[in-house]
Amino acid sequence: MAVFFLSSFVLLLVLVQHSKVWGHNIVNLRCEVPTHGGFLSHHPGTGTVDTCTCTKTKEKVADLEKKIRLQQEQLVKSDALLSNLTDTLGSALEKIEKMEEKLKECPLGFVELGGSCYYFSTAKKTWPQAQEHCQSLSANLATITTKAENEMIAANLSDSVPYWWIGANDRESEGRWVWVATNATLTFTNWMKGEPNNAFEGTEHCGMIYWKKEKNQWNDIGCTRNFQFVCERSRI
Structure with missing residues (x-):
């Protein structure tokens, strides 16, 4: 009987030991994955x-x-x-x-020509009054620096008005004609033949376009005469 119990006890120990080994192997198998080499790298x-x-x-x-x-x-x-x-x-x-x-458009009353804004008056004024009026519009009497600009301005003058003030003058120094807007000496001119001549007792110090008769040529004349005028300003 004792031998039977001893044998049974030994058998039980063997079974328990094998059970632990099998459990450990099952845990290990959870992370074993086939790879090209056979198995995942091992510790x-x-x-x-x-x-x-x-x-x-x-x-x-x-x-x-x-x-x-x-x-x-x-x-x-x-x-x-x-x-x-x-x-x-x-x-x-x-x-x-x-x-x-x-x-940048021209203000009301001005016409855009060649990138500048021009105002063609309907009222007549003396040259100083005309310049003052232009300045009230943030402008000056027109400065003309090329033949094309002269023709462009002349093309917009009224057919019924022969004389128009522009910014040319030698009021400060006789014979030195400058533009009132910049005080720069005239480089382009379109004077009538024999002009400027400062006639009438040396009182002709302001320039105008003699539009109707002389084909847009300029003339010097007394500044107290009353003519319509052309103002010029840059675009806003």
Whole structure:
């Protein structure tokens, strides 16, 4: 009887020991994955992979993949936002350019010719009064620097008015003709033959366009005469 119990006890110990070994092997098999070499790399000397380490690694990979997906989604949203902002900015710049262009238009009463604004008066004034009137409009009596500009201005003069004041004068220094707007010496001129001659007792110090008779040529004449006039200013 004693032999039977002893034998049974030994058998039970053997079964328990084998059960522990089998459980350990099952745990090890959870992280064993076939690879091109046969198995996943093992911890040195054990032939197994730590289950906890394997699980944590998988969790880290999954977490990184999730973060990457979130960043990619955020990048797509950022690209869309940037595209919208670019379109909005482009539209705003276009509106600003149109507003700037509109602001550069000539003021009421002026005509745009060749990039400048011109005012052709209907009232007659002396040369000093004409200049004063031009200045009240933020302008000056016209400065003419090219033949093309002279013809352009003349083309807009009234057919019924032969004489028009312009900004040429030698009021400060006899014989030194300058433009009232800049005090610059005349470089282009279109004087009538024999002009300027300072006739009538040396009182002709202001310039005009003799439009009707002399084909847009200039003449010097007394500044106290009353003529219509041409003002000039830059675009706003």
